[in-house]
Amino acid sequence: MxxxxxxxxxxxxxxxxxxxxxxxxxxxxxxxxxxxxxxxxxxxxxxxxxxxxxxxxxxxxxxxxxxxxxxxxxxxxxxxxxxxxxxxxxxxxxxxxxxxxxxxxxxxxxxxxxxxxxxxxxxxxxxxxxxxxxxxxxxxxxxIGVRPTPPVAERLVLTGFGYRSDVRAHQAACVAALLPHVRDIRRMGSCALDLCHVADGSGDAYVEEGPQAWDYSAGGLVLSEAGGRFDLLAGRLHQVVPGAPEKALLVGAPDEGWDTFVAALGDAGFLA
The missing domain is CATH 3.30.540.10 (Fructose-1,6-Bisphosphatase, subunit A, domain 1)
Structure with a gap:
């Protein structure tokens, strides 16, 4: 190229x-x-x-x-x-x-x-x-660059919800399990902006299962270029919604805190 x-x-x-x-x-x-x-x-x-x-x-x-x-x-x-x-x-x-x-x-x-x-x-x-x-x-x-990574219990996590009731029920259950173990949860309504908030340090991490490529492609690059990490992981949505892709769990976080955040997501039931 x-x-x-x-x-x-x-x-x-x-x-x-x-x-x-x-x-x-x-x-x-x-x-x-x-x-x-x-x-x-x-x-x-x-x-x-x-x-x-x-x-x-x-x-x-x-x-x-x-x-x-x-x-x-x-x-x-x-x-x-x-x-x-x-x-x-x-x-x-x-x-x-x-x-x-x-x-x-x-x-x-x-x-x-x-x-x-x-x-x-x-x-x-x-x-x-x-x-x-x-x-x-x-x-x-x-x-811009990501903020220094605090312990999981002190991280402000951004998230979003889909529009189908069965998808929302699954997403809400996972977020509810994660909430006691982080600083707080924010749902502001734009996946693209949420990823950019993590990129500029106004959030510590982002997770949502089900966004589409147009939701995350630009914001994912902004986060990656700001010192963060962005990936689609194997989640559990396909177990709830037939036909959903296995790798539909969108995760964004500073590279330094990636492993501990993914571990917290596993404990909360996000991961397959």
């Missing part, structure tokens, strides 16, 4: 994500409503989700017409360049719908299935997280 390709894709993603945030803000100011649902009646899609993704796709293809695109809301676009974009036009749609602050536009690019660029822009504040493989991670252009 061209060593400059990751930074080129990162910079393009950042420009496009900021434009998509501006569009979503404009649509939010004019009033927004549910346009459709997905996995359940509470898993919503707004017109802004669709408009944001259409804008992102059009901007990418205008500059790089041979790239592939995988987005949350639209059909996959095939490509021949070896680059694939992974797009979440609004991560945290329910927050966006209700006017809560944690929602973001998340754009990642991968080459040969390895993420090489990632951008997450907070839609409410405009704070922009960005990373390129091997080039570090930034928040509004300033380098």
């Amino acid at each position: 061209n060593p400059d390709l990751g930074t080129e894709l990162r910079d393009l993603a950042l420009d496009i994500a900021r434009e998509a945030v501006a569009l979503a803000r404009q649509m939010r100011a004019g009033g927004i409503a549910v346009a459709d649902t997905k996995s359940s009646a509470v898993d919503v899609v707004t017109a802004a989700d669709r408009a944001s993704e259409e804008l992102i796709r059009s901007r990418i293809l205008a500059v790089r017409p041979d790239d592939a695109i995988m987005g949350e809301e639209g059909e996959d676009h095939p490509g021949t360049s070896g680059v694939r974009w992974i797009v979440d036009p609004i991560d945290g749609t329910v927050n966006y719908l209700y006017g809560l602050p944690d929602w973001a536009v998340s754009i990642a690019a991968e080459v040969d299935r390895q993420v090489v660029a990632g951008v997450v822009v907070n839609g409410s504040t405009g704070v922009a997280y960005a990373a390129a493989l091997g080039a570090g991670a930034t928040r509004d252009g300033q380098r």
Whole structure:
């Protein structure tokens, strides 16, 4: 891979994500409503989700017409360049719908299935997280890094929940078992931003079973480039939900505290 390709894709993603945030803000100011649902009646899609993704796709293809695109809301676009974009036009749609602050536009690019660029822009504040493989991670252009790792009992753990009732029941049981053994749990509503919070030290770890690639690809690279570790582990969701992948447990933490956090997750019943 061209060593400059990751930074080129990162910079393009950042420009496009900021434009998509501006569009979503404009649509939010004019009033927004549910346009459709997905996995359940509470898993919503707004017109802004669709408009944001259409804008992102059009901007990418205008500059790089041979790239592939995988987005949350639209059909996959095939490509021949070896680059694939992974797009979440609004991560945290329910927050966006209700006017809560944690929602973001998340754009990642991968080459040969390895993420090489990632951008997450907070839609409410405009704070922009960005990373390129091997080039570090930034928040509004300033380098960021994970916080020093405290004992497990002093860690603030971020998490999320799916929208199917059976998935939520499984996730809630695991979180309830983990809660007595950590400082506290936070559920703010955007997987992409949560991973960036761990990257910049405003959280100690993240765990959730069931997010999709568009939720975590950009944030996962930001965390990895900030001195953290990010992986999909074998969880137990597939035992509860037939057809769920075995490796669906998303875990993010500083590299130094990875083993002890994963051990705590095992004790809480997250791991297969």
